[in-house]
Amino acid sequence: MLDPHASLPYSATVHPDARRAKRLTWDSREAGPDVAFVALPGEKMHGNAFVQQALDRGAPFVLTDQDVPRAVRVPEGGAQAALFAWARRERARNRLVVGITGSAGKTTAKTYVAAALDAHAMPVFNTMPAIACFLIQFGASPRPLVVEMGIDRLGEMAELMDLVRPDVGVVTTIGPAHLEGLGSVENIVREKGLILAAPRALVGAQAAAHYPGVDSYGFGDVTFAGQDLEITPQVARFCFGSWRVILPLASRVQAEAAVLGLQLAREAGLTMLDAAVRLSVASVPGGRYRVLPGRFTIIDDAYNASPVAVRAALDALQAQPGRHVSVLGHMLELGEQERALHAEVGAYARERADLTFGVGPLAAELGDRAYATVPELLDALKAELRDGDVVLVKASRGISMTPAERLQAGVGLDVVVNELQAWRDAPTPAAGH
Incomplete structure (x- = not known):
């Protein structure tokens, strides 16, 4: 348990009602009776704007520079420095x-x-x-x-x-x-x-x-x-x-x-x-080379992508028996070399896979079958896939984008994995019904 009344490695005034917590969060939506809240500066808003929300959710204490109930109060602007000092001591x-x-x-x-x-x-x-x-x-x-x-x-x-x-x-x-x-x-x-x-x-x-x-x-x-x-x-x-x-x-x-x-x-x-x-028995999180067997196999590697990661995934795809299908989406944050690097990855995909699909603004570089958006890609995949195929799905996640933006940009292809898996595993209607 994290005790706000213990000797801390920074200057703070601890409210008498502050209680021990099991863990900390900087996201007020995760605050609760066992989860304390740290009010940090953000790109758009400061965490101080959400202190009351965290308190309403029952946070045992809040690390902030504000004078509020259950506060571990630090000097103005000092919450992040206090958090890091505490982390160094515990580490x-x-x-x-x-x-x-x-x-x-x-x-x-x-x-x-x-x-x-x-x-x-x-x-x-x-x-x-x-x-x-x-x-x-x-x-x-x-x-x-x-x-x-x-x-x-x-x-x-x-x-x-x-x-x-x-x-x-x-x-x-x-x-x-x-x-x-x-x-x-x-x-x-x-x-x-x-x-x-x-x-x-x-x-x-x-x-x-x-x-x-x-x-x-x-x-x-x-x-x-x-x-x-x-x-x-x-x-x-x-x-x-x-x-x-x-x-x-x-x-x-x-x-x-x-x-x-x-x-x-x-x-x-x-x-x-x-x-x-x-x-x-180790298990990686979703989107990191999870093999999903079925009448055709899906390799869910859709969480993130860079050129070296896509090449490794394509090598793993080629090692699988069956017809190899690569489904590649946009790789983000590649700067001025973006188009050239997508073209290199696409060329490698064409060497390793029997069918190559691309989606997003550089779809043609990534695959012979190029689609502007994810819904178009899904329709084409469902028309093409057959039993025994092995399908690799990989792209950058576009974490800062909305779901609609991800669908349009060809990133965050977890939706492709989920749709293909549901379609593959759905019961086949009985004849005559």
């Missing part, structure tokens, strides 16, 4: 924090590392305030912490390193992503590479060429290698030392993340059998 109480970054595969690596280490894992939303709330909630836990440290602007990794201070820093992959904010792949290598200043550093096989001398993991010519990788539609199998590992419905990317998890579990002195068992 310092944990014995093992793993930070993971990369141009693709961060969430997958986080999921498998957390399973292998039996750790608390950072939820999907990985902004600085979200990470701070996570560190405050779990910093004192005896279990390790795994934090996804994504960046989209210069200087952000340095800020994250100051907050998280990971004991282990990992770079999964390097490629063109968030170029609007980061500028170039060279900048990406430098900025993401700051995480490798952690006491222990590891890089994935794909990223290893960018960081010579840093220990690497995966398969092939790496420092810590899995052996005898075998991928079928049902499982990925490999050996790690004397241990045989089985991952249901997994691809090479998941297997590489499992190798990372096993190596970190070994270094932490954990029982390898237990780590392998936990890996065998």
